[in-house]
Amino acid sequence: MRNKANQVIDEIKKVIIGKDAIAKKVFTAILAEGHVLLEDIPGVGKTTLALAFSKVMGLNFNRIQFTPDVVASDIVGFTMFSKHEGEFVFKEGAVMCNLLLADEINRTTSRTQAALLEAMEEKNVTVDGNTYPLPKPFHVIATQNPLGSYGTQALPQSQLDRFMIKTSIGYPDFDSQVEILKERQMEQPLDKVSVVMTNDELITMQEEVHQLHISMQILKYITSLTEATRNHSLILQGVSPRGALALSRIAKANAYISGRDYVIPEDVIDMFIDTCNHRIILEQKAQMSGKNSESILLEILKNEKTPDLQHSLNI
Numbered sequence: 485m486r487n488k489a490n491q492v493i494d495e496i497k498k499v500i501i502g503k504d505a506i507a508k509k510v511f512t513a514i515l516a517e518g519h520v521l522l523e524d525i526p527g528v529g530k531t532t533l534a535l536a537f538s539k540v541m542g543l544n545f546n547r548i549q550f551t552p553d554v555v556a557s558d559i560v561g562f563t564m565f566s567k568h569e570g571e572f573v574f575k576e577g578a579v580m581c582n583l584l585l586a587d588e589i590n591r592t593t594s595r596t597q598a599a600l601l602e603a604m605e606e607k608n609v610t611v612d613g614n615t616y617p618l619p620k621p622f623h624v625i626a627t628q629n630p631l632g633s634y635g636t637q638a639l640p641q642s643q644l645d646r647f648m649i650k651t652s653i654g655y656p657d658f659d660s661q662v663e664i665l666k667e668r669q670m671e672q673p674l675d676k677v678s679v680v681m682t683n684d685e686l687i688t689m690q691e692e693v694h695q696l697h698i699s700m701q702i703l704k705y706i707t708s709l710t711e712a713t714r715n716h717s718l719i720l721q722g723v724s725p726r727g728a729l730a731l732s733r734i735a736k737a738n739a740y741i742s743g744r745d746y747v748i749p750e751d752v753i754d755m756f757i758d759t760c761n762h763r764i765i766l767e768q769k770a771q772m773s774g775k776n777s778e779s780i781l782l783e784i785l786k787n788e789k790t791p792d793l794q795h796s797l798n799i
Contacts (some may be wrong), residue, residue: 488689517690517733534583536677542682547587548578548585582620589639604646621687649759709723723763736751738754749790757781
């Protein structure tokens with residue numbers, strides 16, 4: 485099944501040119517059964533990336549464009565009386581799919597945001613006292629504009645914590661931009677990608693990731709890193725236990741894609757920034773010192789002792 489992972493990434497690279505690392509990060513989060521938040525300016529390919537993953541993995545796909553008038557029932561569904569059936573029936577909301585693209589999630593109200601984030605955490609929805617399970621697998625790729633954009637409403641920290649990773653696509657480099665312009669003259673890149681797996685195969689891969697070995701030394705390393713965020717003088721709120729668990733899960737997925745049955749320190753290091761960057765709140769004095777969250781996390785990585793490989797393999 486591991487060959488499938490590389491096939492997925494190769495197909496995505498046909499669409500998102502010059503952003504191989506982003507394709508790998510997003511798929512790593514999916515293998516770890518997590519959700520992804522993409523924060524970027526409009527037009528860099530966030531929506532295209534989500535569409536490509538849904539097509540390549542053969543997932544049932546829904547998209548909802550968040551605006552201030554989108555309400556919670558649009559997300560979770562609602563019940564209405566059916567004259568034909570003579571009873572109230574449940575009408576599914578947008579979350580009843582395998583992959584939901586939540587476009588511009590920070591352009592809607594807090595109540596609507598909360599409805600989606602609750603479904604992400606619980607993997608079911610409750611409407612009028614009845615609980616309905618979400619399809620399996622279920623993943624959200626949400627996008628948001630930078631916080632300074634007009635009409636946006638920032639996600640509360642407690643809701644940001646529900647996303648396994650937060651990352652950005654960014655501008656393409658010069659050669660990649662030329663290649664994008666060349667390709668778009670004649671064809672739509674999404675037409676070139678092929679389906680390489682099924683729902684059941686993805687679920688099997690996620691179960692294999694769950695079974696990967698992670699040593700006590702690696703677990704202690706993850707704990708040391710997250711503890712360091714809680715004790716740093718420039719961090720007001722550090723990484724939560726949920727964040728530490730997310731880091732251990734995505735480290736396993738990173739090892740899986742790399743072809744290993746065990747986690748090494750580099751798996752943790754590779755995913756540390758994207759997993760923890762949105763989970764910390766900085767003190768006001770951090771801005772005065774000229775440091776941002778990423779630079780502080782890099783400093784923590786540098787200062788914490790990395791387990792040697794031999795210890796990483798031990799139980």
